[in-house]
Amino acid sequence: MIDVRVLRDDPDVIRAAQKRRGESDAIVDSLIGAEERRRSSIGTYEALRAEQKQLGKLIPRAEGEQKQQLLAQTKELSDRVKAAEATQAAAAAELDDLLRALPNLASPEAPAGGEDDFVTLEEVGTPRDFAAEGFQPRDHLELGQMLGAFDVERGAKVSGARFYYLTGVGAQLEMALTNMAMTRASEWGFTPMIPPALVKPRAMEGTGFLGQAADDVYYLPKDDLYLVGTSEVPLAAYHSDEILDAEQMPLRYAAFSPCFRREAGSYGKDTRGIFRVHWFDKVEMFIYTTLEASYAQHEQLLAWEKQWLDALELPYRVIDVAAGDLGASAIRKFDCEAWIPAQGKYREVSSASNCTQFQARRLDIRVRGEHGTVPAATLNGTLVAMPRTIIAILENHQLANGSVRVPAALRPYLQDRDVIEPLS
RNA sequence: GGAGGUGUCGCAUAGUGGCCUAGUGCGCCCGCCUGCUAAGCGGGUUGAGGAUGAAACCUCUCGCGGGUUCAAAUCCCGCCACCUCCGCCA
Incomplete structure (x- = not known):
């Protein structure tokens, strides 16, 4: 598995290494897309989760009608958190699968070819x-x-x-x-x-x-x-x-x-x-x-x-x-x-x-x-x-x-x- | 293969649903004090990810994975590892 940062910083290095192996570099674009989806889905999930934790802390201190209102609010939020977490996990798994499918970056010193x-x-x-x-x-x-x-x-x-x-x-x-x-x-x-x-x-x-x-x-x-x-x-x-x-x-x-x-x-x-x-x-x-x-x-x-x-x-x-x-x-x-x-x-x-x-x-x-x-x-x-x-x-x-x-x-x-x- | 038990920060332990943002001791690191060392005092001490020019900050991490719940170290299910006993066996 390669360093994900190479994907963001210098994807051409990966393309060149794939070519030296005689393999397609199409996977690089899939990787870049998957990496972006992973990051954005993490952002969405973490924001929702932070909100859920904040509200959760208020509940034990709340009383009566206010408490009921909070419970209803967090219950709704809970579903969104779960959905966002699933999306995030799927995006992470997709990136991981692609990363694991990619061979190591062939050294520039290794002769090109088969x-x-x-x-x-x-x-x-x-x-x-x-x-x-x-x-x-x-x-x-x-x-x-x-x-x-x-x-x-x-x-x-x-x-x-x-x-x-x-x-x-x-x-x-x-x-x-x-x-x-x-x-x-x-x-x-x-x-x-x-x-x-x-x-x-x-x-x-x-x-x-x-x-x-x-x-x-x-x-x-x-x-x-x-x-x-x-x-x-x-x-x-x-x-x-x-x-x-x-x-x-x-x-x-x-x-x-x-x-x-x-x-x-x-x-x-x-x-x-x-x-x-x-x-x-x-x-x-x-x-x-x-x-x-x-x-x-x-x-x-x-x-x-x-x-x-x-x-x-x-x-x-x-x-x-x-x-x-x-x-x-x-x-x-x-x-x-x-x-x-x-x-x-x-x-x-x-x-x-x-x-x-x-x-x-x-x-x-x-x-x-x-x-x-x-x-x-x-x-x-x-x-x-x-x-x-x-x-x-x-x-x-x-x-x-x-x-x-x-x-x-x-x-x-x-x-x-x-x-x-x-x-x- | 069968029965039972255990799994929390480097180590040892506390924690049985919400002030756990995981406490305490030991070890380790930094500092203070100090002829030197020890003791004492103060602070720090898992790892991963996101955000940022860099930070502050945010999320995850109590063997692993699911589930219940507004909320899980804590309740439920599955798995793994280790320990004890029985059976089998080189």
């Missing part, structure tokens, strides 16, 4: 030349089967397409990555968290996932609860309805949680292996700070993500995601894409978003500082999403015989093994 209009900021590391090494790289599914790292057939048997079991060394890899990520994160000043993966509508709506992304979200109607697609949701809602102390900023949390995604509309896309799945585990970083500090925190978040991929010795590139592909909450987003040898391309493994005050306004999270109490800024970034990271490790560090070299930084978390071997 999914393909990203800008590559840098490429780190060099993809291996398997031809020069004299063998054809296997893809992650083949490697996973040789190593006994996961089982997609039985995943489909038990839960359906896009489900899997992590098995043997695959399960161990997830635990190792989790422990390594949590260790790193706490060294960086993040509080480790294990949050609930089922949340109320407020949390899901407040983080901006019930807009265009709603089709991708699992919902349990019997309990009116949502399965989170990322622990960004319970972490953002963690401090909802709270006023935080500016001195304590930034607050940093790193959460391990399962993530559930319906993947609606992705039929036939990435169907092989465990690249695109309905459930996976992830360690997510989340930061509460002030708007002013958020830009630097965003860079810092990206720096940590890069440090993580460096530690895993994976080649990757960083892209500046285009405005149309930001999602509702972010003004700017950097994705890290690891090189996937069998696909011959870079694929997203992590993402860092600055949501500025968008989520905090919806969830009513404020920061009290020297210059008053203002909405907090929130940022989120992936530290490690399990299946894709496991894919990247297996494919990039594979050896000719199907073994996989364990990157040095991960070895302490994997029984000091330097290589994982095929089953037989």
Whole structure:
């Protein structure tokens, strides 16, 4: 949710941001109209209500005929107050609905356009030349089967397409990555968290996932609860309805949680292996700070993500995601894409978003500082999403015989093994 | 799942239809007093919105949402959270 004052003071900023996203700016005029109706209806209601309160004070002191007259007068006024209040509430709700439908204002620095209009900021590391090494790289599914790292057939048997079991060394890899990520994160000043993966509508709506992304979200109607697609949701809602102390900023949390995604509309896309799945585990970083500090925190978040991929010795590139592909909450987003040898391309493994005050306004999270109490800024970034990271490790560090070299930084978390071997 | 209880300002409490414009104590902030500290004295101390050049000012906020009434912290209904007990359960 954006600041209503921008509507009055500088609506062209909103129009420009909508255009960068490739979306219609017609909503801006609706917003302006709704905002005016809200203000005028508040004025009407409050004037009537003040009159009602004044008269009400006279009643207990009045006697006889005068009292009867006052009662008749206030009774009539009471109906008008009720009507004015209803009008005012409806106008406020209309404005709120429109405001919540509007995505965050895409940063002028975010490239304009859609999914393909990203800008590559840098490429780190060099993809291996398997031809020069004299063998054809296997893809992650083949490697996973040789190593006994996961089982997609039985995943489909038990839960359906896009489900899997992590098995043997695959399960161990997830635990190792989790422990390594949590260790790193706490060294960086993040509080480790294990949050609930089922949340109320407020949390899901407040983080901006019930807009265009709603089709991708699992919902349990019997309990009116949502399965989170990322622990960004319970972490953002963690401090909802709270006023935080500016001195304590930034607050940093790193959460391990399962993530559930319906993947609606992705039929036939990435169907092989465990690249695109309905459930996976992830360690997510989340930061509460002030708007002013958020830009630097965003860079810092990206720096940590890069440090993580460096530690895993994976080649990757960083892209500046285009405005149309930001999602509702972010003004700017950097994705890290690891090189996937069998696909011959870079694929997203992590993402860092600055949501500025968008989520905090919806969830009513404020920061009290020297210059008053203002909405907090929130940022989120992936530290490690399990299946894709496991894919990247297996494919990039594979050896000719199907073994996989364990990157040095991960070895302490994997029984000091330097290589994982095929089953037989 | 069943039965009962509780929910008021940062904390603790008072308040059972109209002088509640929510009192008091503690904590916190400012000032006075004071070798220093404490005590004492005086003042301030929820949040949101509207109005204004800025104020004064006005409205809302007693877990949340409805209702009754001229008038609701107070009465009624629904929901939520917490506590106690029973059942079930990892």
